Structures are given as C-alpha cells and as structure tokens.
Amino acid sequence: METMVTIHLFGKAYQVPDSLTVMRAMEYAGYQLIRGCGCRNGFCGACATVYRIHGQRELKTCLACQTKVEDGMYIAALPFFPLVKQVYDMEKIRPTEQIMMQLYPEIYACIGCNACTRSCTQGLNVMQYIAYAQRGEYDKCAEASFDCVMCGVCSSRCPAGISHPQVAMLSRRLNGKYLAPPSAHLEDRVREIENGTFTELLEALMQKPIDEMKELYNNREIEV
Numbered sequence: 090m091e092t093m094v095t096i097h098l099f100g101k102a103y104q105v106p107d108s109l110t111v112m113r114a115m116e117y118a119g120y121q122l123i124r125g126c127g128c129r130n131g132f133c134g135a136c137a138t139v140y141r142i143h144g145q146r147e148l149k150t151c152l153a154c155q156t157k158v159e160d161g162m163y164i165a166a167l168p169f170f171p172l173v174k175q176v177y178d179m180e181k182i183r184p185t186e187q188i189m190m191q192l193y194p195e196i197y198a199c200i201g202c203n204a205c206t207r208s209c210t211q212g213l214n215v216m217q218y219i220a221y222a223q224r225g226e227y228d229k230c231a232e233a234s235f236d237c238v239m240c241g242v243c244s245s246r247c248p249a250g251i252s253h254p255q256v257a258m259l260s261r262r263l264n265g266k267y268l269a270p271p272s273a274h275l276e277d278r279v280r281e282i283e284n285g286t287f288t289e290l291l292e293a294l295m296q297k298p299i300d301e302m303k304e305l306y307n308n309r310e311i312e313v
Contacts, residue, residue: 092107096158105117109157109158111151111158114158124168125153129154137241140164150210152240172255173193174255183263184225188263189259193222195252205246205247208243214233215243215253230256230264231263234260
C-alpha cells in the first residue's frame with residue numbers, strides 16, 4: 090500500500106502517493122503537462138516551481154521533476170519568467186567591465202539581499218557570481234554559474250530586476266571565446282566530427298535501445 094499525502098495544486102487539494110515527484114504528482118492528479126516539463130531530468134530548468142508547506146511562512150523553490158511531494162505542499166508552477174535578454178554579437182564585444190555595464194547595468198543596483206542565492210533551485214551562490222560580473226571577472230563568474238539551468242527563479246525574487254541567468258550566460262560566452270585557454274584536443278575532435286569520422290558510429294548508436302545506450306555510457310572509458 091502506498092502512503093498518500095495531501096498537496097494543493099493551483100489551490101485545489103489532491104491525494105497523491107508520497108513517492109512521486111511534484112511533476113509526476115501533477116500528472117497523477119490529471120494535469121496534462123504540455124509546457125513546463127522539458128527534459129524531466131533536472132537539466133533544462135523548464136519546471137521551476139514555488140511552494141509552501143501548510144502552516145509555514147517560508148516560500149520555497151524547486152524543480153518539479155527533481156523534488157518529491159510532501160504532505161501539506163501548496164504548489165504553483167513557474168515555467169517561464171520574463172528575463173531581460175539583450176542581443177549582442179560575440180564577434181564585436183570584448184570581455185571588458187564596460188560591456189556588462191552596457192548590456193546589463195541593473196547588476197550594479199544589487200542591494201546584497203541574497204534572495205537570489207536563497208531561491209536558487211541548484212543551490213548556486215548567485216549573488217557571488219553577480220559580484221564577479223560586476224568586477225569584470227568573467228572567468229570566475231562562468232565557473233560559479235556553470236550549473237545554472239536558466240529557470241529564472243532567482244530573478245523572480247530580485248528587487249533590483251537583475252536577469253541573473255542572462256548575466257551568467259554572457260559571462261560564460263565571454264570566458265569561452267576570449268579568456269579560457271584553447272584546447273587542442275577539443276579542436277581536433279571538432280574537426281573529426283565535421284569531417285564525418287564519427288558519422289557511422291553515431292548512426293549505429295542511434296539504433297540501439299535506450300537501456301543499452303545507458304549501459305555503454307555508464308561503463309565508458311573516462312580520460313583523466
């Protein structure tokens with residue numbers, strides 16, 4: 090017998106098994122997820138969710154595909170948050186402090202409340218990587234924000250209106266194009282792919298059952 094818990098989805102109560110993730114619980118309750126479901130593996134950030142536990146004041150955040158339900162959850166999905174997304178040409182911009190001031194000046198209005206860090210579904214130190222971006226330390230910002238899945242929850246909680254994921258993306262692009270040392274091994278591999286060296290191998294892999302592909306991945310040879 091499964092243990093059932095009571096959750097509220099968009100204000101309505103449902104009884105669901107406590108073994109389910111929030112996303113699976115929504116489907117169990119009869120919701121058809123067309124948007125806000127994405128990869129279902131914690132990589133795309135499409136299923137950003139906010140919730141409270143009945144009787145508690147704290148507003149919590151999570152990815153619905155990775156978080157198990159709890160009794161008394163009051164849940165609302167946040168599948169998209171309108172971030173400021175500037176358009177720029179990577180061939181024309183350079184990793185200067187001025188470029189961040191030009192494209193995302195709102196980062197300098199940060200009041201240090203740390204709401205972004207507290208709300209991050211990935212547990213990243215968001216306020217710290219914004220501080221790196223403010224100082225033009227794009228390599229550090231890129232490293233600190235590497236696991237960002239662009240869910241936008243941090244920005245939804247920011248009183249300064251900072252688009253943290255877009256700032257992080259710009260920093261990673263600047264770092265990758267201008268600051269990170271070139272990798273001869275990577276360049277060689279890209280050329281091999283472009284020349285069709287792996288085409289036959291990739292086509293063969295695409296024909297394999299998913300379980301066999303997982304087995305190959307889990308037992309692959311890892312270069313150190």
